[in-house]
Amino acid sequence: MKVLTILAAFIFAIFLVSSTPTITADVSAQDGKKPPEVITLGAEAKLGSIKFNHLDHITKNRSVDGTTQLACVECHHTAQPAAEAVKHPPHKTAWPADRTTTLTAELLEKDPNAPAVNVCRDCHARADTKPKLLPEIPQVKFEGSADVTIMTNQQAFHHNCGTCHDEVAKKRPDTTAPTSKKCMQCHKKAAA
Ligand code: HEC
Ligand code: HEC
Ligand code: HEC
Ligand code: HEC
Numbered sequence: 179m180k181v182l183t184i185l186a187a188f189i190f191a192i193f194l195v196s197s198t199p200t201i202t203a204d205v206s207a208q209d210g211k212k213p214p215e216v217i218t219l220g221a222e223a224k225l226g227s228i229k230f231n232h233l234d235h236i237t238k239n240r241s242v243d244g245t246t247q248l249a250c251v252e253c254h255h256t257a258q259p260a261a262e263a264v265k266h267p268p269h270k271t272a273w274p275a276d277r278t279t280t281l282t283a284e285l286l287e288k289d290p291n292a293p294a295v296n297v298c299r300d301c302h303a304r305a306d307t308k309p310k311l312l313p314e315i316p317q318v319k320f321e322g323s324a325d326v327t328i329m330t331n332q333q334a335f336h337h338n339c340g341t342c343h344d345e346v347a348k349k350r351p352d353t354t355a356p357t358s359k360k361c362m363q364c365h366k367k368a369a370a
Contacts, residue, residue, distance in 0.1 A: 210286070210287035210288060211286050211287060212283075212286070212287065213232060213233070213236060213283060213286065213295075214232050214233075215231070215232060215233040216229060216230065216231050216232065216233065217229075217230045217232050218230070219335065220331075220335075220365070222304070223365055225361055225362070225365035225367075226362075226365040226366045226367035226368070227365070227366065227368070228364045228365055228366070229366065235248060235253075236248060236250070236283065242342060242345045242346050242349060243349060244346075244349075244350060249282075250280075250281040250282055250283070251280060251281060252342075253298075253338055254281050254295060254296075255269050255271075256271050256272055256273040256296065256301070257272075257273070257277075257280065257281035257293070257295060257296075258272060258277070258279075258280040258281065259272055259277055259278055259279070259280065260272035260275065260277075262280060268318050268319070268320070271316070273293070273296055273301075273311065274293055277293055279292060279293070281295065296311065298331065298334055298335065298338075299331050301315070301316060302315065302316065302329050302330060302331045302333070302334035302335075303315050303330065303331065304330060304331050304332075305328075305330045305332070315328050315329060315330055316328075316329045317329065336358065339364070340357065340358035341358075342355070343355035343356055343357050343358070344357050344358055
C-alpha cells in the first residue's frame with residue numbers, strides 16, 4: 179500500500195514537472211506517422227495497377243549505384259523549402275510554398291507541425307482533370323526537348339520511376355528494377 183502511494187506521488191510529481199509541450203510531444207511521438215509500406219498505384223490504368231514497395235525504396239540502398247538510401251525528396255520533390263528545390267532544376271516549387279522543413283522519416287514521425295505529405299496526384303492529375311492543389315497540371319520543359327511536357331500522373335510517375343530504373347540497369351544489368359520499356363513488370367492485371 180505504502181509503496182503504491184509513494185509511487186503514485188512520484189508519478190504525479192513527474193507529471194507536474196513535465197511542461198505541457200513535453201507531454202504533447204510525447205503523445206504525438208507515440209502515434210507518430212510512419213511512411214506507408216506497400217502502395218497500389220494506378221488503379222484505373224488499363225494495363226493494370228502497380229504494386230510499389232515504398233518501404234523497400236526507403237530502407238534498402240536504392241540509389242542508382244546501389245550504395246545509399248534514397249532521400250524522401252528524390253520523389254516527394256515539393257516537400258522541401260523552395261531554396262532547396264531550385265538546386266535541382268527543373269524543380270522550383272515547394273508545398274506549402276513557405277515551408278521551412280525537408281521531409282525525412284524523422285520529421286514525419288516526430289514533428290507534429292510537419293506539413294502533410296501530398297500524394298503525387300494532388301498536383302500530377304490524370305489527363306484532362308484538374309489537380310486538387312494547383313490551377314492546372316504542371317508543365318516542364320526537359321533539357322534537349324523543344325516542347326513542354328504536361329506532367330500528368332502518367333508522365334510524372336514514368337519520369338520519376340522509369341528514369342531511375344533505366345540508370346540503375348545501365349550500371350547493374352542484373353537489376354530487378356523494371357526499366358521504362360518493361361511495362362508489364364510494373365503494370366499487373368489482377369488475377370481473374
Ligand atoms: C517503373 C514502373 C512502370 C513502368 C515500367 C511503366 N509504368 Fe505505366 N505507370 C506507372 C505508374 C506508377 C503510373 C501512375 C499510376 C497512378 O497514377 O497512380 C503509370 C501510369 C500509366 C498510364 C496512365 C494510367 C491512367 O489512366 O491513369 C499508362 C497509360 C501507362 N502507365 C502505360 C505504360 C506503358 C505503355 C508502359 C511501357 C511502355 C508503362 N506504363 C511502363 C508505372 C510504370
Ligand atoms: C522512390 C520514390 C519515393 C521515395 C524515395 C519516398 N516516397 Fe513516399 N511515396 C511515394 C509514392 C509514389 C507515394 C504514393 C503517392 C500517390 O499515391 O500518389 C508515396 C506516399 C507517401 C506517404 C503517404 C501519403 C498519403 O497521404 O497517402 C507518406 C507519408 C510518404 N510517402 C512518406 C515518405 C517519407 C517520409 C519518405 C522518406 C523516408 C518517402 N516517402 C520516400 C514515393 C516515394
Ligand atoms: C504540390 C504539387 C506537387 C506534388 C505533390 C508533386 N509534384 Fe511533381 N511537380 C510539380 C511541379 C509544379 C513541377 C514542375 C517543376 C516545379 O515547379 O518544381 C513538377 C515536376 C515533376 C517532375 C518533372 C521534373 C523531373 O524531376 O523530371 C516529375 C518527374 C515529378 N514532378 C514527379 C512527382 C512525383 C513522383 C510526385 C509524388 C511522389 C510528385 N511529383 C509530387 C508539382 C508537384
Ligand atoms: C532513385 C531510384 C529509384 C526510384 C525513383 C524508383 N525506384 Fe524502383 N527500384 C529502384 C532500385 C535500385 C530497385 C531494385 C534494384 C535491385 O535490387 O536490383 C527498384 C525496384 C523496383 C521494383 C521491383 C520490385 C522491388 O521493389 O524490388 C519495382 C516494381 C519498382 N522498383 C517500382 C518503382 C515505382 C513504381 C517507382 C516510382 C513511384 C520507383 N520504383 C521509383 C530504384 C528506384
